[in-house]
Amino acid sequence: GAGAALPGRGPGHAALSRPLRPVRPRMRALVALSGAEGDELPQQQEDWRAVRARLVAQEAKGLGEAAEPQAQENEPQAQQEGWVHETPLIEQGSVILASTQQRWGFALHQQYFHKSVMLVLSHGPDFTRGIILNRPTPFTNGEDGWPLWFGGDVQSFSDERGSREVTCLHTLRSPAAERMSVKVIEGIYYTSYECARDLVEQGVATKDDFWTFCGYAGWGRGQLQDELDRPEGSSWRLASADGGVVLRKLLGQKREGPDSDGIATWESLMRVIGYGASEVDASAGGFADRMLHEWIRVHLRMSAVLGPPALLSTPSPVAPPALRPGDVLCAQPVVSSFTLDNQWLHKSVVLLLRTGRSGTVGVLINRPSSTRVESRADGRRWRVLFGGGLTLRDEAVIWLHRKEAIGGERLGLTDLWRIGGEQATTAINVGSAREEDLLLVHGVLAWGPNALEREIAAGHFAVTGASSVPWDDVWALANPRDKGADPESAKAAVGSTRDGCGIPIWRKVMARGRSKDEEGRGVVDGDEDLADLALLKWADTFLL
Helix, strand or coil: CCCCCCCCCCCCCEECCCCCCCCCCCCHHHHHHHCCCCCCCCCCCCCHHHHHHHHHHHHHHHHHCCCCHHHHHHCCEEECCEEEEECCCCCCCCEEEECCCCCCCCCCCCHHHCCCEEEEEEECCCEEEEEECCCEEEEECCCCCCEEEECCCECCCCCCHHHCCEEEEECCCCHHHHHCCEEEECCEEEEEHHHHHHHHHCCCCCHHHCEEEECEEEEECCHHHHHHCCCCCCCEEEEEECHHHHHHHHHHHHHHCCCCCCHHHHHHHHHHCCCHHHHHHHHCCCHHHHHHHHHHHHHHHHHHHHCCHHHCCCCCCCCCCCCCCCCEEEECCECHHHHHCCHHHCCCEEEEEECCCCCEEEEECCCEEEEEEECCCCCCEEEEEECCCECCCCCCEEEEECCHHHCCEECCCCCCEEECHHHHHHHHHCCCCCHHHEEEEECEEEECCCHHHHHHHCCCEEEECHHHCCHHHHHHHCCHHHCCCCHHHHHHCCCCCCHHHCHHHHHHHHHHCCCHHHCCCCCECCCHHHHHHHHHHHHHHHCC
8 A cells, every 4th residue: 555645656645556547548538538539629719608507697686676585595696707606407417415404414424525526527427427526535646646536436436446537627728638638618628648648748837727626426317317316405505606606616626635625615616696694604513524523534644644545455365263152342432434434333232143255244233212112913012122233034133041941042152032923923922032132133234244344453353251241231121011112212222322222231340341451451443432423313314
């Protein structure tokens, strides 16, 4: 992986170890989109988008004379010598602005899209391709020192080097540049990284003439329109802007440098199209902003020292711990990947059910949910724990107990047994078991060969014994005696608070599983308060 910035690569940038190679063929294919190779591009008398913008402005002005003052916030507005207005039309050159009012949002996943500004490079019936304009990075191409922007999650830094796509935006109007480029909107063009280098080598451009993006965002047939039309809240706002506005935003990003979070660019455009109060002001400094900053810290700032995650060498084989059924895993205090992507694993306690060469299966035992399952035999309703997002083929619900007399499959050397649902119902009916003897867990976690061992080696989990678990507390999370309670009251006990997410159980397991010299120690990768909040948000969203 790459280390610190190499000399001569520019201030504030970390260098990649080798130059990025474009995936796309040389620009003959792109030239074919604009005309035959060697042909001069036709000169337009006036950008038709500008004509449309004037018509939109005239219509809005006429409507605005009779509108209430607050309604006029959505009028098209001029940006110095350019124009910007909201539009329902997806087309090449459209500007996509992330909305903060969709139900799920980008706080718990894909944080790089939060308050993003994207430019649509191409749009057709089967595919739409755009690049994020406001995610500068501290990286440069290792050979040439070109600053890189994060353009999106497709064929980006997280992919193998040969699979990444690098796109260069520019405003060059020379015949050579136009032959090797595709016009996006009037005054803004894109080309491949290889062709941009060729222009520099020919002496008709410098690397400072280009904005270089690694990766892109893509939507399949109808996907973007569906995301715009979601009844629970659109993921995006769509705008039309002239090349002058886009250029000024790009220049502003260059001036802000690689440490910018890009939010100011998003805010200025959202205010222009009329969402200043409803989105910009209402969301400023909120949870989603903090999660975006955490994503930037992990994937851009930390990687500037260690190298982007996918640029690191393949992990060397680790000596796997001897995992057995019945072992318990305790997540370390803060793991950045749990904060950003797998919030359910933050401060989790995991019971292993199966281990072996093919992989490992386990269940979370400290995540209560408001879900109930009903017995087919007698109609009993049981409160269950959330065990994970996957289900086994043979059973969706895992039944556990602690009484040998009930029978079933013993988990390793522990005092825990696993039985089937029908066997559990029969045991209750014949009086050999009571409802409160049983613990129900819905869903499982699964890791491929050596995947969990690598997580343990990385310090994400500590292995401890079942004796470190306060099993009475675990049983209390899903005590079936509350089966007659008001569903809303049951929901109030799940999520919303750290106690409702099972964190007290995690604390006890952490304390019991450590020796005295380990007190106070543990992996803390990030902001613990933010990680706790992300877990609470996840629980409120998916467990209630």
